[in-house]
Amino acid sequence: MDIARFESLGDNCEFGFVMARHQPKKSSLLRWALTPFPVLTRLLRDDFKDLYQFENLEPTSPKMLLDRGTGVRFHTDMVRDSVFVEDHKAVYEKEIHKVAHLRQRLEEQLQNPDMIFVYKGRQELPKAELQTLADLVSRRGGAQLLYVTAKGDLPPGSVEAHGDNLHIARIDRFADYATANVTSEAVWDQILENASIKIAPRARSASDMPGSKPAGQETS
Incomplete structure (x- = not known):
């Protein structure tokens, strides 16, 4: 295998x-x-259109968020106890680079x-x-x-x-x-x-x- x-x-x-x-x-x-x-x-x-755009993200569970642009729910460090952490914009800036990298890999x-x-x-x-x-x-x-x-x-x-x-x-x-x-x-x-x-x-x-x-x- x-x-x-x-x-x-x-x-x-x-x-x-x-x-x-x-x-x-x-x-x-x-x-x-x-x-x-x-x-x-x-x-x-839609070829991953609008994936993980900051304005489309909202907490949906203790450590997950809903990406309203795509409907996908992701695990994230931006959310704790179902609310955004205080520095969630800074966390997003780190996460979006990983998301972009993994998206490119998936497209390949x-x-x-x-x-x-x-x-x-x-x-x-x-x-x-x-x-x-x-x-x-x-x-x-x-x-x-x-x-x-x-x-x-x-x-x-x-x-x-x-x-x-x-x-x-x-x-x-x-x-x-x-x-x-x-x-x-x-x-x-x-x-x-x-x-x-x-x-x-x-x-x-x-x-x-x-x-x-x-x-x-x-x-x-």
Whole structure:
């Protein structure tokens, strides 16, 4: 399994914790964000327009904020106990540089036909909506969408192709939102292994992937 081929699109932090077991020093734009399906499709369709603009940010939970420009909810140091910290503008100036860096990395990954973007959903989405998301993921360079669901008749851990750019995997259970780190580790890893086999990479190595860095030079 080449974990560098996978990246999270949400809908919450669960797959971020799965990735963190394999890539403890790496982060990404949406790995720790909340991205409901309509929010994610709009974000990709609009090419990240209005992302993380200061005037659009508002506290939404003890340590998260809502980006009203996109609908994405981010973890942040700007918020404590559901209110902005006193120096939140200064904190924003630091965070916006990281957001810009992670956005650029994600845009580069979306141009890579070897990438597999993972989105999980508790509700069974219509195939047409999943295909819309898959097309948005692949339109830049042919990347693939792996949709993970606990619904359906597939054996847990299995991956099934649905056309050229959409694959559906079955998980035995999702973590609760309050404890997103308590993942079904063995089944998640089985999904990644099966997806690595079924979604064959092109003739490029991981070191050739946009945004990749030599060992020991990873940034968060």
